[in-house]
Amino acid sequence: MSAGRHSAVAVNEAWKEEVEQVHKLEIDWTRCDGHGLCATLLADELVLDEWGFPVLRGRPITPGELTNARRAVLACPALALRLTEQ
Amino acid sequence: MTILQETPLQLRVIGEPRLLAGLREGRADLQRHLWTHGAAPELTRADYADLTTAVGLRGRGGAAFPVALKLADLPQRGIEAVVVNGSESEPVSRKDRLLLTMAPHLVLDGAVGLAKALNAPQVLIAVHDGAAATSIRAAIQERQDHLRIEVTDTPGRFVAGEARAVLSVLEGGPAVPPGRRVLPTRKGYHKRPTFLSNVETFAQLAVLARLGSHQFSSTGLISEPGTQLLTVDGAVQRPGVIEAPTGIPLETVLQYAGAPTDGPVLIGGYHGQWLPRPDGIKLSRPEVPVGAGIVLALTADTCPLGEVHRVAQWLASQSAGQCGPCLFGLGALVDDFSRLLSGDPAGWHDAQRHLGLVPGRGACAHPDGSARFLASALEVFGEDVRQHLAGGCGRAVRGLLPVPGGIR
Numbered sequence: 001m002s003a004g005r006h007s008a009v010a011v012n013e014a015w016k017e018e019v020e021q022v023h024k025l026e027i028d029w030t031r032c033d034g035h036g037l038c039a040t041l042l043a044d045e046l047v048l049d050e051w052g053f054p055v056l057r058g059r060p061i062t063p064g065e066l067t068n069a070r071r072a073v074l075a076c077p078a079l080a081l082r083l084t085e086q
Numbered sequence: 087m088t089i090l091q092e093t094p095l096q097l098r099v100i101g102e103p104r105l106l107a108g109l110r111e112g113r114a115d116l117q118r119h120l121w122t123h124g125a126a127p128e129l130t131r132a133d134y135a136d137l138t139t140a141v142g143l144r145g146r147g148g149a150a151f152p153v154a155l156k157l158a159d160l161p162q163r164g165i166e167a168v169v170v171n172g173s174e175s176e177p178v179s180r181k182d183r184l185l186l187t188m189a190p191h192l193v194l195d196g197a198v199g200l201a202k203a204l205n206a207p208q209v210l211i212a213v214h215d216g217a218a219a220t221s222i223r224a225a226i227q228e229r230q231d232h233l234r235i236e237v238t239d240t241p242g243r244f245v246a247g248e249a250r251a252v253l254s255v256l257e258g259g260p261a262v263p264p265g266r267r268v269l270p271t272r273k274g275y276h277k278r279p280t281f282l283s284n285v286e287t288f289a290q291l292a293v294l295a296r297l298g299s300h301q302f303s304s305t306g307l308i309s310e311p312g313t314q315l316l317t318v319d320g321a322v323q324r325p326g327v328i329e330a331p332t333g334i335p336l337e338t339v340l341q342y343a344g345a346p347t348d349g350p351v352l353i354g355g356y357h358g359q360w361l362p363r364p365d366g367i368k369l370s371r372p373e374v375p376v377g378a379g380i381v382l383a384l385t386a387d388t389c390p391l392g393e394v395h396r397v398a399q400w401l402a403s404q405s406a407g408q409c410g411p412c413l414f415g416l417g418a419l420v421d422d423f424s425r426l427l428s429g430d431p432a433g434w435h436d437a438q439r440h441l442g443l444v445p446g447r448g449a450c451a452h453p454d455g456s457a458r459f460l461a462s463a464l465e466v467f468g469e470d471v472r473q474h475l476a477g478g479c480g481r482a483v484r485g486l487l488p489v490p491g492g493i494r
Contacts, residue, residue, distance in 0.1 A: 029410065030264065030449045051410055
């Protein structure tokens with residue numbers, strides 16, 4: 001019984017690690033030219049300011065949002081959008 | 087109002103002179119330097135780690151990062167260079183060029199001593215002032231350090247003094263900060279581990295190496311003992327560089343420089359913050375944002391918002407133009423301030439909005455620092471804002487805050 005509990009804990013830990021891998025969006029401001037594709041693709045994560053540059057909400061990307069975030073990173077024409085792991 | 091370059095270097099000391107010791111009669115050549123300070127001891131990396139930890143020495147370029155932490159972040163081997171950042175891009179600061187011009191050997195002792203302790207093969211010195219470059223080159227000729235020492239001239243632009251912009255210039259690149267935020271201790275000169283700090287930090291290290299932590303701590307605060315170099319300018323009778331113990335009351339510094347003690351004071355330079363009055367403020371890092379040690383005094387008979395507007399124009403002109411929010415945001419803020427000055431309340435509202443859109447959105451700290459400066463002006467000069475919105479404050483802009491090159 002105790003062995004079963006241990007393995008459950010181990011699985012739990014591994015899952016927690018996976019989930020707790022915090023992903024965040026980052027912008028290389030020297031590259032960003034305000035094309036604005038990111039704001040269309042990731043409307044929940046960022047908005048555009050009055051000059052057309054993205055304003056990040058700054059919250060971590062949840063595992064469910066990760067696929068969309070990766071797509072947006074690939075879609076940035078200036079290669080300015082990045083996804084970082086912390 | 088571009089009297090910046092012509093102002094002769096004036097140095098004064100409150101308390102015990104350390105960095106400025108022996109400079110009363112002028113520049114210290116090698117002989118005078120050795121006579122004043124004695125020979126430099128040869129210390130190990132562990133010695134430097136212990137000494138900087140014991141006295142809590144912080145970098146003197148503005149960010150006030152603990153030197154001991156920077157040393158601890160370097161790998162055990164493979165350190166490419168020790169870089170002395172003498173670009174002193176903060177326009178009012180005079181302390182670094184004063185050290186390079188008057189006490190070059192003290193700076194070299196600090197940099198060479200540390201480079202040898204870290205087994206770094208070279209010392210790179212970035213300078214943008216002509217006299218400072220001449221002095222440091224002459225000093226290198228006088229010495230035999232058995233180490234490569236190179237002096238490089240950097241452009242005088244504000245953002246060119248940022249650590250990674252300096253590294254870019256040393257590598258032969260443009261004088262702008264790169265987009266990726268990496269630490270020089272990990273990926274510095276040619277992407278190799280590098281120890282980079284401000285000129286004064288190295289001079290402090292040279293003094294610390296000689297005195298030891300006990301004697302070094304005989305003046306100043308317990309948290310960060312020793313002295314600091316301050317540049318005092320603005321509405322003062324005796325502008326210039328003052329060496330003073332850490333934690334000195336701001337009022338004492340102002341009285342010493344002959345400034346009014348009832349007017350507003352800007353500390354930390356044009357990325358710094360305004361204080362309505364100097365009362366009760368002690369110059370200690372990092373609680374008080376002393377930055378690179380700049381103190382600017384204003385009199386009550388000039389329009390403070392007009393003065394800030396002039397500086398805002400200059401700050402906007404100093405954007406490298408790499409990052410949209412900095413380029414457009416600072417430009418918009420200049421416009422907001424000018425509308426506010428002419429009594430348009432929309433200028434104030436727009437300024438508040440734009441101040442939220444600028445910080446943290448650039449490759450370097452220029453947008454953050456500029457926004458901090460402007461936000462603190464709106465806060466501290468709230469009464470003046472009301473007067474302007476009600477028709478004007480009735481005072482002229484005297485141009486007491488120096489702006490290099492004037493306004494475009």
